[in-house]
Amino acid sequence: MEDYGSSDEDIYSSDQESYDGLENEEADSQWGSSTGNSCKVITRESLLVAQREDLRRVMDLLSLREHHARTLLIHYRWDVERLFAILVEKGKTCLFAEAGVTILEEVDVDSSVSSSTMMCGICMEEVAGSEVTKMDCGHCFCNDCWTEHFIVKIKEGQSKRIRCMAHKCFAICDEAVIRKLVSKRHPDLAEKFDRFLLESYIEDNKMVKWCPSIPHCGNAIRVETDEFCEVECSCGLQFCFSCLSEAHSPCSCWMWELWIKKCRDESETVNWITVHTKPxxxxxxxxxxxxxxxxxxxxxxxxxxxxxxxxxxxxxxxxxxxxxxCGRYKEDQEKKSERAKRDLYRYMHYHNRYKAHTDSFTQESRLRETIKEKVAILESRDSRLRDFSWVTNGLYRLFRSRRALSFSYPFAFYMFGDDLFKDEMTNEEKEIKQHLFEDQQQQLEANVEKLSKVFEDPFDGFEETEIMDMRMQVLNLSVVTDTLCKKMYECIETDLLGALQFSSHNIAPYQSKGIERATELNGGRNTKANNNITCQKSHDQTNGCTL
Ligand SMILES: [Zn+2]
Ligand SMILES: [Zn+2]
Ligand SMILES: [Zn+2]
Ligand SMILES: [Zn+2]
Ligand SMILES: [Zn+2]
Ligand SMILES: [Zn+2]
Ligand SMILES: [Zn+2]
Structure with missing residues (x-):
C-alpha cells in the first residue's frame, strides 16, 4: 500500500457520505461550494415573497408606495438593476413618466374628495363627494364610472396596466383603488386581478420563468445573473432556462431547435428517396x-x-x-443529386454519433443500480477500504461528459455546415477551426470511453490492489474528462461562437458540478447590487434584502 503514500488517509476514511452522493451531489465535498447563478425555485407560496423583495428594494430607494413601485417594475419588466440604471442616467421624472407613474406634489393621502357634490366628467351626473374617487394623476370621476372602466379592462386582460379614464392621461391607476372598487361589485374579478398582478412577476420578467414540466409542477425558476444557463427545478426536471427545452449545451438554443426539427422531419428520408428513386x-x-x-x-x-x-x-x-x-440536362441533374446525397451522408455522420452517445448515456444511467449493488458488496467486505465515494463521483463525471459529448455533435453539424454560418468563415478558416474542434472532441471521446469501460469491470470481486488500481484510473480519467469538457466549452465560446460577426449564439457555461439545482426561495437574495451589504438569510425572512 505504500505506493499510494499520502493519500492513505482519505482512502481508508470511514466517512460514509458517499452513498447519498449518488442522489445528492451537494454531499460530495470534492465539488466545493456552489458558485455561479444561484437559481431559486419560486412556488405558489413564495411568489408573493419573491415579488415583495423587489418591490421593497424599489420602494425603499425611491420612497414610494407599493402600487407605484409595482407599476414601475411591471413597466421595466421586473429588472431592478435596469430600473436603477435609468434612474441614475435619466433621473426620477423621466423614470416615472415612462412608466406612467404620477405622484402629486401635495400628497392627498385620502383619495376621496371631501367637497359636498361634483359632476362626473364621464356620465355627467351630479354625485356626492363620497361617491367619487380621485386618482394619483388628479383626475376625478364617480365610482360607478371607475368601476365600469376597471371591469372592462380586467376582462380585456389588461389588469397589469390600467390607465386613467381622462382623455390623453397616461397615468396608471392605483391598484388598491381598483381592488376596492371592483371587489364591491365583482369579488371574483378582483381576485383575478390580484392573480394577474402576482403572476406578472413571472410573465413579465426576463429572469423568471415557469418550469416547463408536464403536468406542471406549479413552480417558477428565477436566475440571478445569466439567462443562458441550465437548471434543475425542485420537481426534478432539468432544462435550458433560455429556451425551456431539455438541457442541450454545448449546443446553442437555435442550433438545438433546428436539430430537433431536422431529426423529427422525415425530409432526410424523403431526400434519400429522391436520390435513389425517380417518379x-x-x-x-x-x-x-x-x-x-x-x-x-x-x-x-x-x-x-x-x-x-x-x-x-x-x-x-x-x-x-x-x-x-437530354445530355445538356445531365450534368446539372447529377450535381444536384450528388449534393443531396452528400448532405444526407453528412447529417447521418453527425446523427449516428449523437445517437450513439445518447444511447450510451441511457445505458450508463441504468448502470447506476448495478454499481450501487457492487459498492454495497465491497462495503460489506471486511476490508480496510471504506470510502467508495470515488465510484459515484466517477460515475457522475461519466454522465456529465457523455452528455456534453453527445450534444457536441449537433453543435458541430451546424457550426461547420452550410446552414447557419456560410458567410461567417472562409472555407480555409472553417477547416482550421473544424480540425481544432474535432481534435478536442476526439480526445474527450476517447477518455469518456475509457472511463465508461472501467465501470464495466466486475470490481465487486476485485482484490484490494485491483480496487486501488481502479480507483486511480477513475480519479485520473475523471480529472482528464472534466478538463477536456471545460476546454471544449471554452473553445466553443471563444474561438467558435465568440468569433462570429453576424450572428449571436450563446451557450450555457460548463458546469463541472453538473446542472445547478435551484433552491427554495426563502428570503434574502444575493445580487451584484447588495452583495457587499451584509445579508443574512436568517434575519430577514419576508422582506429580503434592502439597499
Ligand atoms: Zn360617472
Ligand atoms: Zn388621469
Ligand atoms: Zn418543476
Ligand atoms: Zn436552450
Ligand atoms: Zn408507371
Ligand atoms: Zn438497358
Ligand atoms: Zn433524358
Missing part, C-alpha cells in the same frame, strides 16, 4: 434504378430516362435512347 412519368410511382443502364421501366410498363425523368421508348443502347437526347 414514373406516367403513374408517378417511385422507381428505383436497377443496374447501370439509364433506361428504366416502371411496373406499369412505362419506360423512361433516368437522367431527365422523361418518358421514352424502349429502344436503346448503353449510351443513348432512341429518339431521346
Amino acid at each position: 414514373c412519368p406516367k403513374c408517378h410511382k417511385p422507381v428505383e434504378k436497377n443496374g447501370g443502364c439509364n433506361l428504366v421501366s416502371c411496373i406499369c410498363g412505362q419506360a423512361f430516362c433516368w437522367l431527365c425523368g422523361g418518358a421514352t421508348g424502349r429502344d436503346h443502347t448503353w449510351s443513348s435512347i432512341a429518339g431521346h437526347s
